[in-house]
Amino acid sequence: MGYLLQLSLCLLCLSLHSPLTTSSPYPNSSAQLCHEDERFAMLEFKNSLAINVSSSISQAYAWRGQVPYAKTASWKEASSDCCQWDGVTCNPLTRHVVRLDLSCGELQGTIPTNSTLFTLHHLRSLNLAYNDFYPSRISPKFGRFSRLKCLNLSTCFFTGKVPLTIAQLPQLASLDLSQRGYEVFMGLEMPDFNVIVRNLTGLRELYLDFVNVTSEATKLSSLMNLSSLMALSLLHCKFSGPLPVWIWNITHEINLSFNLFTGKLPSMVDISKLSQLTSFNLSGNSLEGKVPSWLFSLPSLKVLSLDFNQFSGQLTISEDVASGSSLMNRSSLMSLSLTSCNISGPLPTWIWNITQVIDLSYNLFTGKLPSMIDISKLSQLTVLDLSGNSLEGKVPSWLFSLPSLKVLFLGLNQFSGQLTISEDVARASPLTNLSSLMALSLSGCKFSGPLPVWILNITQEIDLSNNQFTGKLPSTVDISKLSQLTFFDLSGNSLEGKVPSWLFSLPSLKVLFLGFNQFSGQLTISEDVARASPLTNLSSLIVLSLSRCKFFGPLPVWILYITQEIDLSYNQFISKLPSMVDKSKFLQLTSLDLSGNLLDGEVPSWLFSLPSLQMLNLANNQFSGQLTVMEDGASNNTTLLDTIDLGGNMIQGSIPNSIFELVSLAYLDLSSNNLSGDVKLDMFCKLKNLEDLILSYSGLSLLTKSSSTISSNVTACLRLESLGCSSCNITEFPDFLRTQEDLSYLDLSNNKIHGDIPKWAKDIGKDSLSYLNLSGNFLTGGLDLQWTNLQFIDLHSNMFEGPAPIPPPYASVLLASNNRFVGEIPSAICTLAWLEILDLSYNSLSGEIPRCFKNVSDALSVLDLRSNKLHGTLPSSFGKCDSLHTLVLNGNQLGGQLPPSLLSCQGLQVLDVGNNNFKGTFPYWLGSLPELQVLILHSNSFHGNVGTSKGKHLFSKLRIFDISNNSFNGTLPSSFLRCFKAMMNSTENRGKLQYLGEHYYEDSIMLNVKGLYLEFVRVLTLITTIDVSSNKFKGEIPEVIGDLVSLRWLNLSHNNFIGHIPPSLASLRELESLDLSSNKLVGQIPNELASLTSLEFFNVSQNRLVGPIPQGQQFNTFESNSYLGNLGLCGNPLSKKCRDDEAPLQPPPRMVQDGSDSKIKDTFGWAIVGIGYGCETTIGLVAGYYIVIVRNPVWLLRLARRLKNTSNRLF
Template sequence: MGWFPWLCQLLCLLLFSLDFQANFSSSLSPSPTPPQCSDFESAALLQFKGTFSINNASAYLCNFVGTKSYPKTNSWMEGTDCCRWKGVVCDSASGHVIGIDLSCSWLYGAITSNSSLFLLRHLQRLNLAYNDFRGSNISPEFGGFASLTHLNLSSSGFSGKIPYSSISQLSTLVSIDLTVRNYGLLQVEEHTLRGLVQNLTKVRVLVLNGVNISAVDPGSLMNLSSSLISLSLNNCGLRGRFPQNIFHLPNLRMLSLSGNRDLSGYLPKTNWSGPLVSLSLWSTSFSGELPDSIGNLESLTYLDLAASTFSGSVPRSLGNLSQLIYLDLCANGFTGHISFSLAKLTQLDHLSLCSNQLVGLIPDQVSLFHKISFLDLAYNFLNGTLPTWLYSHSALEFLYLQGNNFTGQIKEFQQKSLVYIYLGNNKLQGPTPNSIVELVNLTKLSLESNNLSGIVELDMFSKLQNLQVLDLSSNNLSVKSNIDVNYTLPNLFMLFLSSCKLRDFPKFVIALTNLNRLDLSNNGIHGMIPKWLGNVGKNSLSYLNLSNNFLTYLEEIPWNQMQILDLHSNLLQGKLPFLPPTTTFFSISNNSLSGGISSQICNVSFLSILDLSRNNLGGTIPQCLVNFSAYLSVLNLKMNKFYGIIPFSFANDCGLKYINFNGNQLEGRLPPSMAGCRYMEVLDLGNNKINDTFPQWLETLPELQVLVLRSNQLHGFIHGCKSAHCFSKLQILDLSNNDFTGPLPSEYIANLKSMRNQRRNDGSLQYLRDIGSYGYTYDYSVVVAIKGFDRELVKISAIFISIDLSNNKFEGEISTDFGKLISIRGLNLSHNSLNGHIPQSIGNLTVLEWLDLSSNKLVGKIPMQMVDLTSLSFLNLSYNQLVGPIPQGNQFNTFENGSFEGNLDLCGFPLNKACSGNENQQSPSNDSDSEYGFGWKVVLLGYGCGFVFGVAVGYLVIVTRKPKWLGTLVDW
């Protein structure tokens, strides 16, 4: 997939430079009796050669583009005619050096302004591409080549600002390539680019890939020469609106603007035709619908619009592009069906429509795309069965259909050309086809997350000696492995067999010495982790997932390159193992480990995720654990037996986003140094013995979304905000079961902006999580009280909003600001000393699901506005001093006596006490369901016993799999 776009663009560049090559080989060819070059120019060339050493570090770039690399200057010898040296061309009449091609010549060193190169004033063509000039600036002396027509300094390590006088004055230039490998090494200011555009009236090829022109208005390009054939500005930092008139340049054959994420624009809707051969707008912000006029580009062979913001349907006019070889529309917003007109693209080799919103079937035509070798329709909403032509297409090599809604069985393959098969995350059923084992060229097979069934013998893959990736995870397959194995898969480096009903470690794995990734999670593997597994990929294994099995013991972690290691939810006992220094993710939660945390773990300097929760670990938390690495973003030690104080030495550049110490025996004060964790999103210190006043410095954490300090020994007043944006992103606040006094923290409540914004449940829930740079995500979890029961949210939805201030000593009235928290789902102010009336504004909380104001000193009537709380499924107003009739209608018709008991002067349903005549109240008639309501149901789960409350956005789980703990797990 990666080489084809490069090849197409390379072919186009070669096409555009045909005149250069032809002239270079004919008009510059030496005559039968050429004059020798002058001693002056020969000496200048030898002096130029002497400023460099020979180093082939850049040779790989030449190999990548298919160009031979060797040190051409080795042929430059004093006393010989320089016109016969490699890479040197002389004028046939005068003998002057007019061409130098030292591309891919292994040159290593700097080019300064006093370089003898600039003495060669007759140069017409200069190619220094693919060398290493060690960050040299482009000297203004380049502007002295008055006759220069072709200049190529591509990928040669130049840096700095391109001076106006160096390039913009070369009015005879026809072709210029200043490509840099790393964005920003070269910079062009606007006046320089304007000069280049205005003065280079003859330029036909302009390539500035990777050059920083972010300070340039794209409008500066409007006056480019009408003779322009090729314009390539990939990864230049361009921003703003791209001038549409450039699409209309009469001779333009190649236009590439890829990698400019902030560059916007539209394709011409009318009068768009011309000789365009290649158009690449990959990873830009071009938008709008693809115009029908694109079908007028009859010479187009390469079209890449991937990762942009186009929308609408794929136009039928694309079928007019009879020369098209490469088409990539991935990662846009295209909708509708796959157009049958694409079947007319008889030359098409590469078709990518992935990551859009396409629906319907893949056209089932035998003649469709008869030359296609690469088909990517992944991550759409396509359905139906797989078309029959996919199984017999003799040219098809790469097939990506994962992430759709395909159904039916996978039929037998009738051809052997397939190299990649990706069919995961669909709804395919039935057995795996036997013909897979005949696909001798197959290197990657991914069938995960379907409904495939039956028995799969791993021995069946023994014929696939080229196999590199095998993924059968998350089906209904029973995968079997023979005890006696007499075969190897020497190229296999990724093996994923999660949820495959394995009972033992597959024995064929023992021979996979180069394995890089192994996932055997969610199986029934029992017993110790065998010692032989330590030799599997000992120097190559970087990802290992053995979670959710019944493993009992791990002696050590022997893999030298391990990065991601997941052992959670097993029966592992013993001490915490030492980690390899390369580890970035380590989870061994929900096991039976004992002992303490050694300070050795602080030597793992790239560790990003550390989850040791739900074990029997104890002792104090090492001081170094909170400051040893700026990479550490997740630290989860909940439900262990740690004691002592929380380390006081959090680093100033602390990178922690998630800290969970819930359910330990920690005491003392909260460390103020934690304020250095500016990226903190979740802080859960509940169920400890922390003795402190409210840590007001917490309000300075700008990203804090979840704060749980419940069940500690916190005390005193909670004062008002001292920072401008205190707790503005908070969505879960739990200070329950402490000894806070004084009024409710009304200033904080008034500043909870995240709770005041309307949040719609559009069906695409987002969760609070850490997205690592090594290919994993870590879902944050937290313990909260929901409707009177403690739950653990194993996933925290962005629409879960709650406040729990119960079981404290707060007093005074309930602020009307609570009624402005229109996104809140749960509010618990019970067991305090609150007085006054229930604010009528509570009726504004239309998505509120549970409300507990019990055991306070509230007076007055229950506001009639509370009948509008149509999502409310739990209400507790008991043991207050409320009076008058209980409102009727909607959810109030479902509440029982317990919601209102202990209020002696309340009357009406559901209480037995009837209201007097003047207290009777009319019941509202509407009984609607909120679009934000969560339904609740009970589901049996698991190993041992338990129950699950399913909710629209997740699930509740009480697990009793292990006798050492009882947890309530909630995915919300």
């Protein structure tokens, strides 16, 4: 019950008795004393209970204005007049105790049936609220207070049933049995609700919040007989059905929140009956329809709460209501709360007439906040919460000058711009000195610019997370202004520089989030702060997150003194964790996340025995050595540790047996380590709470063959939700999976499982399995995906046969490449509304691409059908393909022309239709795709000139351009090449490893590089290439190619180019391969080309070149076959020597400093693959499997060494 409601209850009770007093004007001394039997009874009652000054109930309600104190402490044996005691009121005439108020009295104990409390027969008002009488039951003797008019037993932890004798209180006008504030308790039942309320016909106030009143026989209609009812509160009582009509007869307070009521509010009511209604709360139901206008015209309504319902439409007031409503001028409404009600449209202007609390959070409101407003109307506004809507524009300055505003929440909107205060507001605003604002949340908007200085005047909570703020935090502040700051969140911005020391000396700060910024440097504390900071002993800070910044250096020792949660993940901290610590400083530590750093050494054993630690994440570091979980002589069976993630380290040895003593463990990840040995699943049976087990790439071998006894034990003891066993040398489906009905994640990829999927596998997580990875095995047979909730399916690189699988209806990813599927692509795929990635490449699918692809999922981002036997033309439409960014159809028998409907795929980044039978002229219109980076048209039947329309910014992001092996002719226009803006910037992505493709799908392309056809997986945006070889181009090589300074590979071979080799090619400082062979080029090889220090492949054979070959640097590595067919060339490596007058010139001075090649190496991160994944295992396969034309590839050996070094560094 709120403070105002309790006050009204007290006034009601006082008005119902004759005048009461604790002192008397009568001269008779005997009349001034209370009755001895009542004094004795109250002393006995006091002595039967304890006083608990630290009672959680008293502490919880202190903030409500009800200051707890031990009222019975003043009751003394020597005090003869009990009418003078705290909480006691006597009748001035009879001196009987008629009112006892011990609410918030810090009492603790039980009230048995024989308690002397029940001898106070003259009581008219009894208030025991907010004390702790657990596990007492409400005694039937409470029904013997025949004169009782007010009974308040709320929030006392009573249990059991409410006795029927309560119905025997004929004069009862106010009854409060609520368990308010302790919702989880729910220990009080009222199965005789109908009987009790039917007999209490004089009730004017009834409060039963969180009392279990529902049963099959319970009927809300029982309350119809209470004709005098003024206030009704049935919060969280599980009533359901439509709202009863008679509730509109309740005159003062209605609270039916958090029940199961349905239907709509009436569009019209008799407002005169509700003229005194002050509080109306229907939050937390399932009401729908519009919020009716009449609610805003009730003349006395002060509090209106309709949160968490299913209302819809805009918040409007009808003309009739508007003309008479006080909201249009000055409202009686003090508090309006409509959180999560699905209300849309602009904010109504009349809400600014609400005087104290406005909460419209998590709706669908749109538009802007007013730039100006009459602040005088909002002088008492204390809370404004508009978070979670779609409001936009700037936040107006007047919000920060409201004199009483304490809470301002505007987060999760579309607000943008810099956070500024106008000059007028700045002069008048208390923010320039000391603000009334205690809590500010602007998280998840689009604010930019530097952090405003006045932010640091907010006194308790600041949340500016997930915006676009830039700049640095101030190096010094006035800490006295932040002495009460408890919560500070700046995560998810672009703040930089060092984290200032003063942040760690704020005396009240409990939560500090700075993660996902650009902060850098070492994490240090200045000497002054170190001397004064409580961090050197025990900090007030209990949660610290610095995740995903750029901190480096040793891990500071004082960090480990944070008392509850520490997250320093994904920085560059180095050093070892201490092998020994004072564990008394870590008694409250619950979560420690140091993942994604450069920590090394052994994992210290003390981490596993901290008494409160629940989550330990050390993944993706460089920890090594053997794992020791239990210290000598220690026991771990009392720890709370439920999550351990040690994946991505270099831990050796076997799994220690002591890990199975961590009885609370629910999540264990040992993946990607250097462990060894065999693992039997029955080893994990001791971990009764284990739900997630990840052993993939750990080095362990999982034994699945076992005796029937062990197998049945494992089946009985393990109930997993996630199992990751990729690359664990498994040879068959683990038998224990038969009973894993709750499994949602299963990864058995890259093992040695042969044969068909067992029939019983369909029962694995039948209704729960959402992730299934069986890739990289030797599975055969047909495939029927019967798991109804499956979302991720990876079947690639097996030997499945038969028709392509039809994914379940909720599938979002299907990877089925490199199998033996035949037949047509099932049209059922077009009906998958959530499909994002479809990869059916490298199979034997035939037929046409289904026409229904025009109806394919709007979410489809990747479609890879390469290397099948598909024929026909492309569908005329790919539907709403805004999300499509990769379309690969390479290596089929598709023909016709590319459909212009591809222009609707405005997000397309990769288009590969090479090795088909497409025809027509160059599709210049593809240049209008703003995100296109890869265009491969090679080996088709395209013809005609190459060029663009007159549009601007065509092909501006193109990085890979391959139109080789077609019949294009004419010149290669300079104007066309000038469109390739992304190739003109050599520093745009230097040092940033950016890949095309999705998290679950790696873009790959086949390119002719340096005479070899290679497949590039995880296509880096650093790769830039132009291949127009094997066409019929003529004319001179355009000089403008020299402007494409980020080019790595250039192939103009097998055309009819004439003229000289342009010296401008020497500007291509990152060029690694240059193939100009089989053209009609004349003249000398420009000596400037000798300055290309990255050049590893050079071929000008079969031209008409003459003169000396440039010498020095890379040209000393090229062999004679690079120059074959040019009879006029001379000099090394050819046997023909040059005449003295044509001797080779020395290379010109280098245009870049030594070491530039190392810069290229630092950013060179693409992977060349043949079969499988990864650089190190496949270089040999590339050389043996993908070589089409071999010309003594010495460069390949250098490339292999470089890729190995790069892969070790990057992956």
